Amino acid sequence: MIIAVDGPAASGKGTLAGGLAGYYRLPHLDTGLLYRAVGRAVEAHEGQADFEARAIEAARDLHPDDLDPEFLVAQKIGNLASKVAVIGEVRKALFQYQRNFALRHGGAVLDGRDIGTVICPEADVKLFIIADAHARAERRARQFAARGQAVDFETLYTQIEERDARDRANPNGGFYPAADAHLLDTTQLDIEAALRAAVAIVDAVIARKAGH
Numbered sequence: 001m002i003i004a005v006d007g008p009a010a011s012g013k014g015t016l017a018g019g020l021a022g023y024y025r026l027p028h029l030d031t032g033l034l035y036r037a038v039g040r041a042v043e044a045h046e047g048q049a050d051f052e053a054r055a056i057e058a059a060r061d062l063h064p065d066d067l068d069p070e071f072l073v074a075q076k077i078g079n080l081a082s083k084v085a086v087i088g089e090v091r092k093a094l095f096q097y098q099r100n101f102a103l104r105h106g107g108a109v110l111d112g113r114d115i116g117t118v119i120c121p122e123a124d125v126k127l128f129i130i131a132d133a134h135a136r137a138e139r140r141a142r143q144f145a146a147r148g149q150a151v152d153f154e155t156l157y158t159q160i161e162e163r164d165a166r167d168r169a170n171p172n173g174g175f176y177p178a179a180d181a182h183l184l185d186t187t188q189l190d191i192e193a194a195l196r197a198a199v200a201i202v203d204a205v206i207a208r209k210a211g212h
């Protein structure tokens with residue numbers, strides 16, 4: 001079974017995808033880490049003429065060892081990720097790794113922006129996770145605070161909105177709910193309730209496909 005989990009920044013899709021992977025005993029890939037790793041690799045070139053060429057090179061040279069979330073969690077890296085994500089050649093270079101992961105024997109859970117539309121349009125179940133921007137900024141603020149990182153809420157909120165706008169406008173992306181995606185709004189749900197709701201959707205889709 002392949003489960004695609006898409007949605008905007010800090011909507012909780014990574015947490016949900018991890019929870020679903022545990023529940024259904026499937027491997028999980030957070031595809032945002034690929035874009036973040038490319039963003040991190042070209043941090044020193046931001047604003048320079050060679051930014052795009054360096055990003056394409058970094059995407060083509062990406063190694064699984066570069067995907068350690070510990071080094072990729074910073075808000076600045078997330079913003080850089082959304083800048084390299086508009087480069088078509090970067091997306092092309094990252095496609096096959098994601099596709100291979102999705103097609104592993106036994107299935108997988110992938111989360112990102114374009115899993116249900118581009119990476120795995122044939123996924124068995126597609127979830128599109130949303131939450132209002134204020135709730136997402138609050139979650140991100142708590143996440144950074146728990147890591148002992150001071151954050152300014154207004155800056156965080158503004159950056160989340162900017163990143164959403166850049167992602168939605170990305171001419172090379174597929175950041176929209178697939179026609180057969182199930183929308184899950186987690187604004188009013190805590191992590192456990194969101195996971196219960198996601199499992200209920202997945203189970204219902206599986207049962208329907210099995211003809212029950």
Ligand SMILES: Nc1ncnc2c1ncn2[C@@H]1O[C@H](COP(=O)(O)OP(=O)(O)OP(=O)(O)O)[C@@H](O)[C@H]1O
Pocket residue numbers: 007008009010011012013014015016032078139140142143186189190191192194
């Ligand atoms: N339903 C929820 N209620 C409260 N907090 C949540 C919920 N879901 C996730 N969180 C918390 O919000 C933060 C962001 O969640 P997560 O990393 O899963 O989001 P994301 O959509 O994968 O983010 P990004 O795509 O930007 O990496 C984490 O600290 C997580 O524990």
Ligand SMILES: Nc1ccn([C@@H]2O[C@H](COP(=O)(O)O)[C@@H](O)[C@H]2O)c(=O)n1
Pocket residue numbers: 009010031032033035036078081082083085111112113114115163167173
């Ligand atoms: N499938 C994907 C995943 C991510 N992106 C871009 O990377 C940025 C960072 O992603 P996070 O999920 O870690 O926040 C994101 O803002 C997108 O620009 C993507 O394009 N496709």
